[in-house]
Amino acid sequence: MCATRNQREVPENFYRPDHGRTLNWYVRLVPPTPLKGMPGVREFRKSTGTADLRRAKAIGSQLIADKRAEWDQLLAKAKGPATSPRVLTHDLIEHICARRLYHWMRLDDEARFEGDGYDDAAGAALAQLCQVTDQSMRSVVQRGKASPEWGNVLDVIDLWCMQVDCLVERTDPLYPQLVRAFAEVERDAAGRLLRRTDGEATPTPAKPAAEGDMLSAMNDPYRDYKRQTSGAKHLGTSLNIWSRLITHMGDVPLASVKGADLYEFLEARMRAPDKPWSMKHAHGLVKRTLREVFGLARTRGMLQGANPVDDMEVMPMLTAKEERARKKPRHPFTDAQLTTVFTSDWYQAGSDRWRGKMGRDLAARYWVPLVCLFHGNRVREVLQLVASDISSAGAVPVVHFRAELEGEQADLLAAGTARSVKNEATERVVPLHPTLCTLGFVEFVQQRRQADGEHAMLFPSSLPTPGGKNPILGRAYEQAFLRYVRDELAFGRGFGNHSFRHQLEDRIRDAQRPGHQWPAGMAQAYTGRKRLRGQDVGLIETEGSESAYGRGHGPAMLLEYVKTLNFDGVTLPAPYGAWAMEAKS
Template identity: 25%
Template sequence: MCNYRHKAPNGVYYFRRAIPEHLHPFFGGKREMKFTLRTKDRDAAKRLILDQWASWSQARLDKAQASFDAAAQPPTAPKSQALLDRERARWEWDEEQADLASEAAQNADEEAEELAPIMDALEAGQVPDAAPQHVARAAQLAIANVRQIYGAELEREANKRNAPGAAVVAEKAVVAPKGNGIFLDTDIVDGWATERSPSAKGRAAYESSARLFNSIMGRKSAELISKADVQAYKQSLIADASRSQVNVRNQLAYLRTLLGWAAQNDVIETDPTKDVRIWVTEKREDRSDWDIDDLAKLFSGPVHSKGERSKGCGGEAAYWLPLLALFMGARREELGQLRVSDVRQSVYLDDAEQPQQAWCMDITDRPDAEGALVNKIKNAASRRLIPLHPKLIELGFVAYVQGLSNQQGRVFPDLKPIGVGQSLTDKWGQWFTRYKRSLGISDNTKVFHSFRHTWKTQATNAGISERLCREIQGHRGKDAADKYGSKPSMATLVAAIASYRIPGLKI
C-alpha cells in the first residue's frame, strides 16, 4: 500500500495523504490530509497508520467521492422553505457555539485579570485584602493552573515512553478502550487547531477542557463518546460546588466545538453534544462602564499627571493603553502588540472627492516586512484599519510613535510576552488592576475591558450606527445580512470616529 508516513525536521512523524484535485472543495480547499502521529519512532508511526489513519482517510475520501458523484447528477427540485429554515437554524446554532467558546475564553481572561493581585499575594505567602469568596476563587484558579502544568508534563513523559494502549490524563494513567484510536485530547484538538489556527492560549484552553472531560469520563476513542457520556459529564460538572453555571456552560461549549468539528469532518458519525445545554439562571457580574468620576481619578493619577512610571507598568504603555482603549474601543492585546508600522497614514477621498490623509491604527495578523514581528487577532472580523481619534493625535500619540528609537519594533517595547499564549499585556493587566485600586477605584466591575463597553455606550450616544460600531471594534456581524456589501469607506470611518466623545471628560 502507499506510504503515508512523513518525518518532520524535529523527528516527529506525520500522516500525510494527498486529496484528489476534484475533491478539494469537499475538504475546505485542502490538497492533503495531515495529522501528527505524536511519535518519533518509525515502527510506531507505521503501526498507527496501518491500524487507524489509512482506513479512516479512505473512508473520508470515499464519502467525498460519493458527494462529488451526487453533485454530478441532474439538479434536484428547489429547496423547500422548511429545509431553508432548518439550514438557517443550523447556521445560527453554529454561530452561537462559536460565540460561546469565544465568550468562555474572554471570561477566563477577565476573571484571571481581576483576581491576579490576590493570586500574587497567595503565591508570596501573604494574606490578601479581599472578600473570602474572591480569595477562594483565586486559590482554585491557582491550583487548576498547577494541575494543568503537571498534567502536561505527565503527558509528555507518557508520549516519550510510547506506551501502547495507555495515555496519561491529568494525574493518572487510563487504559484506552478499543476503538479507532482517535482521541479527543490529541487527534481532535490537533485536527481542529490545524483548521482553525487558534492562538497558543486558545489551543491550551481547549486541550485543558478535553483533558477535563477525559479525567471525569475516562479516555476513550472519540467515536465511542455518546450523548449519555456528555449528559453524565454535564451532571458531574453541575455537582461540583466550585463551578458556577457559567463555568459549566463554557466547558460544554469547548466540548461542543471540538466534537462538532469532528462530526463535520466525518471523524465521528454524529455529534453527541447536540442539544446538550445548561440553563444559566445565575447572573455574571456585569462589566460597568467607566463613569466620569472614575475616569477623572484615573487620568489625574501620577501616571498621566506627573509622568510616573512604576515597576511593571510597561513604560509608556501605562499612559497610552487606557487612552487608546477609551477612544478606539480596541482589545487590550490588540493595542499592546501594535508595531510602529501599524500606526500609519491612509489616503482616502472625502465627500467632495478630494484626496485626504488620515492617521490610522492597523489591527492585523499580517507579519511585518521582515516577518519577525507577528501579531495575533481574535478572529477574522478583528482584522481592521481604523482612523485614530483626533484626541489621541492631539495628546501626541503619533509624535510618540514617530519618536521611538526602533522604528522596526513595537509601539510599547517594554511589554514582554509571558505565559502559554505569550501575551504581551497579561502582566500589564495585573499592574493596571493594582494601579486603579491605588487611585480609589475599587469597583471590581470596572476593569480594563470595561473601556470597550464604555466606547460602545458613548459611540451609540454619539449616533454611530451598529454596523460602524462592529467594524471599529472588530466584532462579527449578527446575521447573514452582514456578510453582504463592502466595508464602510475610510471617509465614513473618519467621520464616525471624529463624532465620538466623552461628555464632561477633560484630559
C-alpha cells in the same frame, strides 16, 4: 547442645538445603508484598559458596543487601510519576482482573514450559504460595477491613493497577468491587496453578484485548490541529475544556465514552460550586469542542464508531435565574472611574511601585488605556501594534488593526508568537482619534520607528519571554491592569480592559440623535464589531449585504462622526512628552 547453639546462631534468612547434596549455607529472601507477581520477581535463593557460617554471614548479608536495594528500585519505578487516576467502571474492573489472571498463567507458562521447569522444591514452594494466596484472599472477602491481610492486598492491587497503567484511588465508589473481583481472580489463578501442579492440563486464557487509545492521547493531536486556526487564548480555552473532561472522567479509553457520560460532565460543570459554566457556554463552545476532539479521533483512526457527542439527544438545562447568575458581568467604565484611573498611581510616571515590565514600559501604561478609551479596542489589538500600523490617508492619521505585517518583525519571531485578530470584522483602518494626536501619539510612534525600525513594537512589554510554554502577546499588561482596577482601585468584579470597549459603545449610542445619526454600519466599522449589541438594535443603523461591496467608510468621513463622541466628563493626563519627562526628573 552444640546443635542448639549452632541453630541459635543461624541468622534469619540463612539455611542449608535439606537434600544433603551440599553443606554450603544459602540465603533466602521473600520479595515485598507489592512486588509479588511482577515479571522477573521471585523468591530469592542463592548459595554463599561456603560451609563456614562465619564467612557465610558476611557473604550472605551482602547478597541480601544487594537484592533488597534492587527491589527498592523496582518499587520506586513501579510507583512512577504522578498520573491522573482512572475512574473505575465495571468494564475497567473486568479488564484489570482479566489481565491479572493472564499475567499469572503466562508467568507459569514461562517458568514451567519455556524455562527450566519446577523441581520438587520449586513445585512445593509454588503450591505453598498458592495455598497462602487462597487463604489471604478468602480472609479479605470474608472479613473485609478486619482481615489481617487487608492492607497487604490493597497494596498489591494498587501496584498492579500502576503496572497496567490503570492508576485508581481507594476512595473510588467502585473500589470495594475491585477488591472483591481481584480477590476472586487471585484465588482462581492460585487454583489453576495448583491443578497444573497436580498434573491437570489447565489452559492459559486468551490475552485480554487492549483498551485502545485513552482520552489523553488526543492532547497533542488536538493542540496541533487547533493551533492552525486559533489564537492563543481560544486555543487555551479549548484545551482546558478537554482537560476538564479528563479530570472528571479519569483518563479512560476514548471508545468507552458515551453520550450519557458527556451529559453528566456538562451537568456537573454547569452546577459546580466554583465557577460553574453557563448554559450558553456549555451548549455552545464546550459542545463544539468535544465534538471536534472526538471527530478528530475518529478521523485519525483512534476511535471507531459514532461520535459520542451525537448521542446526546438533549442537553442539561438551567433556569433563567441560574443562567443569569453564571454570566460574567462586564460593566462600562463611568466618567468618574475613568478620571480615577487617569489620576491614579498607574499614571504617576515617577512612581516606584511598578516592577518588571510595567515598571520599564511607561509608554504602555500611558497609551494603552487612552487608545482603548477613544477607540474601544479589545486590549490585545492595541498591545500588538507596530509602528507601521500607524500611517495616514491623505491628511488623516490612521491606525490599521490587523494580524498581518507589511514586513518581518524580528522580535515577534524571536518570542515564538504571532499577531492575531478575533474575526474578519476586527481588521480595519480607522482615523486616529484627534485627542490622541493632541496628546502626542503620532510623535511617540515616530520615536519608536526611529529607535527600532519601521516595524518596531510600540509596546515592547507585550513581547512574551522567548521559549515560554504558551506565549501570548500583551499578557503582562493585560493582567497587571485588570488586577489594578479591580483590586487596587476597588472597582470590583466586572471591570477590566473590556470596560473601555463597553463605555465607547455607550458613547456611540448617545451620539445618535435626529439629523446626526451615524450611517449604517459605521459604528461597527469603527469598533471592529461584527454585530450590534442587543441594546443598540433600533438605535444604531446596521448594514446588510451592501457591506460586502465597495471600499466601505473612508477615514476622512468616519472622522467627522468620531468627533461627535463626547468625552467632556473625563479628566485626561498631561500630554505624553511632559508626562514622560516627569519620570526622568
